[in-house]
Amino acid sequence: MSSPITTGTVCPSVTCPTGYSKLDDQRISPNCYSFGGRNIARTWHSADAVCTSTNGAHLLVPDSQDEMEALRKKFGIGDNDGDVWTGANDLRSxxxxMFKVNNKMFNFNALPFGVENESDMRGSCVEIDLNSDGVWGWEADDCADLEFYVCELPVVCNAGLIG
Structure with a gap:
């Protein structure tokens, strides 16, 4: 799998499948995203199954604060203490x-952005939310908890997989 895109890459000719849409600013990410909905919370495994039912899609892999802010603006996620599942978990070990989609390590001591919400991780699946200080916070929770979710579908451009 190719490395993630660099900011500024746009694939305007790619159409997202039904239920998916692009960010308003595609320079942040050219990928397609689908939000489960404000009234639909699922366990991590259930959310993962919904996402992977679309060929090539997976639970959200937040790469940057800009991406999370764009998703927040587009779908209203993170507001009102709404936790959102990511694709990271420690179910194997x-x-x-690590992120399920690419086995990329996820380290709470080296977050891509934001802060660790709790130092005593009590679960195996990773969620992210906007804390009361307006900072994106990460934490591991029980995979059976019911949380919101976003599916991410990497976009393929002429140069190959870029997301």
Whole structure:
């Protein structure tokens, strides 16, 4: 799998499948996204199954604060203490978090942005939310908790996979 895109890449000719849409500013990410909805919270496994039912899609892999802010603006996620599942978990090896889609390590001591919400991680699946200070916070929660979710579908451009 190719590395993630660099900011500024746009694939305007790519159409998202039904239920998916692009960010308003595609320079942040050219990928397609689908929000489960404000009234639909799922367990991590259920949300993962919904996402992977679309060929090539997966639970959200937040790469930047800009991406999360664009998703917040587009779907209203993160507001009102709404936790959102990410694709990271430690289901294969306790304490060793990674993103399911690409087995990329996820380290609470080296977050891509934001802060760790809790130092005593009590779960195996990683969520993100906008804390009361307006900072994106990450934490591991029980995979059986009911949370909101966003599916991400990497976009393929002429140069190949870029998302």
């Amino acid at each position: 306790s304490g060793n978090f």
